[in-house]
Amino acid sequence: MIHKQSGISEMRATGHAAATRAQQACDDPVFAPIVAPLLAAHDAHTEAMAHVRKVLKSHRHLRVVWRHNLSGIIPDSFDLVITIGGDGTILHASHAIGRTPILGINSSPATSVGYFTAGDAQQISALLTAFLDGGARTRNCYRMEVRVNGEVVNSRVLNDVLFCHECPASTTRYKLIHDDYQEMQISSGMWIATASGSTAAIHAAGGTVMPHAAKELQYLVREPAISASDKGFLPAQRVRGMVGCDDTFAIQSTIASARLYVDGPHVAIPIRFGDIVTFHGGAAPLTLLVGPAPATPR
Structure with a gap:
């Protein structure tokens, strides 16, 4: 209890x-x-x-x-x-x-x-x-696994992770990596959410509600500013999307002091310059009781 x-x-x-x-x-x-x-x-x-x-x-x-x-x-x-x-x-x-x-x-x-x-x-x-x-009904909520430089730092993320500067009011700079696509971005950070978390902060920020049984992840860049490339500063191109369980999705920090806030403000993981954070969906589910099973018709 x-x-x-x-x-x-x-x-x-x-x-x-x-x-x-x-x-x-x-x-x-x-x-x-x-x-x-x-x-x-x-x-x-x-x-x-x-x-x-x-x-x-x-x-x-x-x-x-x-x-x-x-x-x-x-x-x-x-x-x-x-x-x-x-x-x-x-x-x-x-x-x-x-x-x-x-x-x-x-x-x-x-x-x-x-x-x-x-x-x-x-x-x-x-x-x-x-x-x-x-006779209880249950629901499996798939969680997220997070690794920093290949080492698992949390495999039980139920809702979401916020990647941002250690001071959320400061600019966050990083490289977004999704399979073969890479982009240097400047923003207020990024939400990465599970299906369960898709009704929470990421939804309030404009994200999409996902089926509760989905194993995929969803990401949404917070207040995207620009993308830095050899062509100069341009509007960021990849600011939201879905991440399949077999996808490679990562963020590489290009600032000295960033943070991963896991399922709220109480779990904060320091991220340094150059650290690569990878996110994987479909991790071991949490089993929730959702109520008694409906009565069987006679």
Whole structure:
């Protein structure tokens, strides 16, 4: 069982003054509209945690391990991983999960995105029973493998990777390599996404939503500026496209300090001048529970 902390709880845990300010600002007409959703999400998450804990305790034969600060790899010997939070919690947990299926519970549907979740806390009993009875529906989400200079740095990317300057406000310079095509580009960076990630940031930036079972990758250059060649500076030619599982797709950094942001801001991999980053689709899938199997007609 992996759970997140609410925004208010995180601020309290770090001693952030904003937590106290949020509590005191409820009656302030300026701050109340932005504080109310935080407090509502905190209350909803707290109630969801209590309900899920109660349901799990009712299954006395189950051995449950609770974790908040997840680190390391979750052994495949576990039968199920349950997350309480939203998509961010699932993304965080997914990097530690190999073959074990995952059941996502959205603890605050009114304020939390739950594309990967199977339901809310009130549905945990039905979802868990379906899994224990062998009647749960699942979906395989193919992941991405990322290598730097030939060495695997992450083989469990569920959503996307952002390649950019270590300071995202700075210009990013690199060589794009797609099979036999090469182009020197200057832009704000590049999104590389799986099918699961195609509904997230890359879609907001203008990308295409892909079938959820697809193994291919998709890339999209952020704010392309120019392409540098022996003909001078021209508009970038390859700014978006699909990458097949057998394609060679890579980026070679031509700046001293770049970053790969993997599935959000928390996993940042430093990239140096000359490093070649390759991206491969169709990596070992994450198995998501999506709900009980539909009833069989009589």
